[in-house]
Amino acid sequence: MDVVKAIRERRSIRKYKSTEVESEKVDTILQAGRWAPSASNKQPWHFIVVRDEAMRKKFAEIHNYGRFMAESPVVIVVLGNPAKHPRYHLADPHNAVQNMLLAAHYEGLNTCWMGIRETDIEPKFRELLDIPEELRVICSISVGYGDQERNSNRFPLDEIVSWEKYGNSEK
Numbered sequence: 321m322d323v324v325k326a327i328r329e330r331r332s333i334r335k336y337k338s339t340e341v342e343s344e345k346v347d348t349i350l351q352a353g354r355w356a357p358s359a360s361n362k363q364p365w366h367f368i369v370v371r372d373e374a375m376r377k378k379f380a381e382i383h384n385y386g387r388f389m390a391e392s393p394v395v396i397v398v399l400g401n402p403a404k405h406p407r408y409h410l411a412d413p414h415n416a417v418q419n420m421l422l423a424a425h426y427e428g429l430n431t432c433w434m435g436i437r438e439t440d441i442e443p444k445f446r447e448l449l450d451i452p453e454e455l456r457v458i459c460s461i462s463v464g465y466g467d468q469e470r471n472s473n474r475f476p477l478d479e480i481v482s483w484e485k486y487g488n489s490e491k
């Protein structure tokens with residue numbers, strides 16, 4: 321699959337079949353995360369793969385906008401490590417997340433990104449997963465075979481792009 325096609329076709333999916341996700345596909349997703357660009361190549365990220373249904377149900381209970389984590393057979397929780405990069409420990413894991421979403425799409429899987437960082441649920445995820453205090457809990461990603469079709473939209477380019485200087489619409 322070509323990368324531009326994957327970027328255009330990936331959608332956030334919030335309903336999943338119970339079909340298990342193959343381990344090799346999870347590995348492909350994690351490899352894609354690992355190969356994201358990283359400031360000074362410090363790679364200030366860590367990924368926790370959660371398949372356990374009881375744990376996913378706990379995630380669903382505490383995340384108002386992520387109830388479907390109870391359904392998606394895999395949830396990946398993404399952490400940032402300020403000790404590895406004080407400035408980019410948030411940005412770099414986000415780069416990894418986007419790579420993982422695209423790799424999942426390539427593998428015929430569906431995903432949804434759920435924010436966690438700096439909310440009242442961050443400490444709850446920390447406690448559930450024994451995450452050390454010095455790491456940030458950035459987000460979680462549901463992974464599975466989707467059971468819905470979704471559309472999305474974006475602002476048109478002429479609303480979000482300038483040419484040569486801010487506000488110049490002449491190409």
Ligand SMILES: Cc1cc2nc3c(=O)[nH]c(=O)nc-3n(C[C@H](O)[C@H](O)[C@H](O)COP(=O)(O)O)c2cc1C
Pocket residue numbers: 330331332333334385386432433434435470471472473
């Ligand atoms: C930082 C961030 C946090 C998000 N948090 C949630 C969330 O908590 N729950 C959810 O259902 N979707 C969440 N999303 C997914 C967005 O709602 C989704 O990307 C957006 O509506 C565009 O839809 P699309 O991804 O299908 O194009 C989040 C996306 C990002 C980038």
